[in-house]
Amino acid sequence: MGKLALAAKITHVPSMYLSELDGPQKGTRQSAIDGHIEIGRRCRELGVDTIVVFDTHWLVNASYHINCAPHFKGLYTSNELPHFISNMAYEYPGNPALGQLLGKVCNEHGVETLAHDATTLPMEYGTLVPMRYMNADQHFKVISVSALCMVHYLADSARLGWAMRQAIEQQYDGTVAFFASGSLSHRFAQNGQAPQYANKMWSPFLEQLDHHVVGIWQRGEWATFCEMLPEYAAKGHGEGFMHDTAMLLGALGWHHYNGQAEVVTPFFPSSGTGQINAVFPVTPMPAELNDIGGARGAAGRL
Numbered sequence: 001m002g003k004l005a006l007a008a009k010i011t012h013v014p015s016m017y018l019s020e021l022d023g024p025q026k027g028t029r030q031s032a033i034d035g036h037i038e039i040g041r042r043c044r045e046l047g048v049d050t051i052v053v054f055d056t057h058w059l060v061n062a063s064y065h066i067n068c069a070p071h072f073k074g075l076y077t078s079n080e081l082p083h084f085i086s087n088m089a090y091e092y093p094g095n096p097a098l099g100q101l102l103g104k105v106c107n108e109h110g111v112e113t114l115a116h117d118a119t120t121l122p123m124e125y126g127t128l129v130p131m132r133y134m135n136a137d138q139h140f141k142v143i144s145v146s147a148l149c150m151v152h153y154l155a156d157s158a159r160l161g162w163a164m165r166q167a168i169e170q171q172y173d174g175t176v177a178f179f180a181s182g183s184l185s186h187r188f189a190q191n192g193q194a195p196q197y198a199n200k201m202w203s204p205f206l207e208q209l210d211h212h213v214v215g216i217w218q219r220g221e222w223a224t225f226c227e228m229l230p231e232y233a234a235k236g237h238g239e240g241f242m243h244d245t246a247m248l249l250g251a252l253g254w255h256h257y258n259g260q261a262e263v264v265t266p267f268f269p270s271s272g273t274g275q276i277n278a279v280f281p282v283t284p285m286p287a288e289l290n291d292i293g294g295a296r297g298a299a300g301r302l
């Protein structure tokens with residue numbers, strides 16, 4: 001049946017948008033923009049029809065949610081950083097059928113998930129910023145998944161990712177990419193100090209921690225990373241509590257995953273936070289995970 005063709009952890013910093021505009025940030029995020037363009041190019045080459053974004057800017061207080069409206073169009077202003085992203089135009093096609101399928105299979109695997117197609121839910125900028133650089137021509141359909149999960153277990157997010165991959169491989173007639181749209185550590189600069197930290201980490205501890213984690217990803221030490229993820233999310237002020245990362249790794253096989261991350265845009269600091277674009281090669285699903293119980297066991301430690 002279908003295929004998960006590409007998986008990546010991606011940045012979505014608003015300074016990418018500022019980087020386009022005249023001003024002090026002009027050109028400063030070109031490397032991140034180029035990374036998005038490259039990932040979009042690879043998706044085209046692989047025949048991806050739909051991009052599913054685990055969006056750490058979509059806050060939810062109960063259940064998991066999928067925004068699978070048939071079409072998205074509007075002018076977006078960030079309520080969190082309105083001086084960074086204001087009146088950004090967007091238009092992308094959606095994929096209601098795939099969104100409903102993903103929701104159905106997540107529920108079958110014990111993860112309560114609601115798919116919304118007849119909805120006025122807007123997209124958040126965790127989805128809109130990457131799509132601006134990867135999908136300006138509306139080549140890909142887009143689905144957004146809530147990943148700022150306030151009261152959720154990381155294990156459930158890992159199972160959601162795993163269930164979504166099963167849905168695609170077993171029941172979808174098409175090719176899909178999964179993006180975990182969120183940062184590494186995510187401690188913004190204290191109010192009043194933002195300009196000094198525009199291109200700097202908030203603390204040496206967080207900078208060292210992030211560099212260490214990137215090394216773990218590049219060496220493919222997933223058992224180590226999965227075990228440290230809950231503490232990394234807490235001590236690293238994880239964006240969306242790093243549920244995007246749990247979803248992505250769940251889709252890849254959790255601690256059984258045997259790929260090595262490829263850094264497309266090297267680590268960079270932004271407003272105190274740690275950012276990266278990295279492709280996680282999709283490897284065959286480990287045999288240990290080819291049943292629901294296996295997945296539950298694998299993620300059960302969180």
Ligand SMILES: [Fe+2]
Nearest residue numbers: 012057182239
């Ligand atoms: Fe963000």
